[in-house]
Amino acid sequence: MYISLDETVKMINEGKVLHIAADESLLDKLPKGRWIGGTTPYFISEDGGVFSKEMLFVYEIDYAEEISIATYGKYNVFQIVEECYDNGLTTIIIPYGSAVATKYAKEAPEIEELLMHPTIGWISGFDLAEPGEAKVYDGTTGMSYTDKAVVMYIKLPENKTAMINMINIFRDDKSDPVIRFNENELEAGRCTVNDKEVCLAEYIKENGIETGMPLVADYNGSYFNTSIKSVDDKTVGFYAPVFKNIDYRFAARVEDYAREFKNKIDEAGAHAPVFSFNCILNYQYGNLNGRKITPYTGPVTFGEIAYQMLNQTLVYCEVVGQDD
């Protein structure tokens, strides 16, 4: 729900369990309580996309049997697979640009246990129009961090399961060249294109590739994006890492981003997501300011986490009955 500071303070003081997204100036004013938070001034409210430093987006976690909250640095972030509830949902917020974000992005796909524990989250951000610093908050201590991830473990009733999914407008064209990388890396110099070693930056320029289109990898029909952050003479920077031994292609061209995004939203058909995190690039390129995409309301983020870190997607979670 998209609510005021006073309403949020009231909920915290009533002992409610909350996941909060807001501008830093508001999160700094919240009392201690059973909440975690992350910075962003961009939201998808019930009335549509909106930029605000006066309102907060709050998820009330009223379906939990029990919760616990913890913070982790880059050396221990993957303890989340050991410390989560057996039948639960882990929600994580990581500050943009932090070492823990890099660690999580690069190594999460190799953590064998992660798929066994539903894990959803987002990368906190800031107002793109001003210099800013992304933060996360542990409401139990009132502390904020630029270098730690904050995690809320949610224990679900035995007959409930958390199901995480994503909405992605991008697909590959299987006739396009296959791009492979030698390492898990956030910037790439050399790579192979159809098994021939090339400089990726030069390949992009020589072939006039539009860098607004991400690289996509096909994970058995689920497409994962890696968006391009920068291209200089010899190096290409990414918003999320590329991984070795994964086949990538540049995404097939999307003629009308906003329309395609709306189509995918309509197709997804979620009923009542308990969390929904939508990429800032979808917000910008999909012209979501003022557009309703209910029921996918929530913060607009600098990266999404559905087990591993994703790019240019909307991730969401539903808590469903095991007999549904």
Add this chain to the structure above:
Amino acid sequence: MDVILEEKMKKIFRGELKYSSSNLAFNMLISKMQKRVAANPESLDACIKDLEAFLAKYPIVAKVDLANIAAL
């Protein structure tokens, strides 16, 4: 898991049979198992054990996807 279903899962892991789920985690698991089997074909039985652990965790996948795979 019955023998026929297990054989179908092994074919999926070997890339001989195509099945894509509407469940993100299941697709991620299949993709991971396919890479593991491609790198080491002898890991197939271990992959089936991991699959069984996964299905125990996600009964909805067991109910919906296994029925779909059985019908392939």
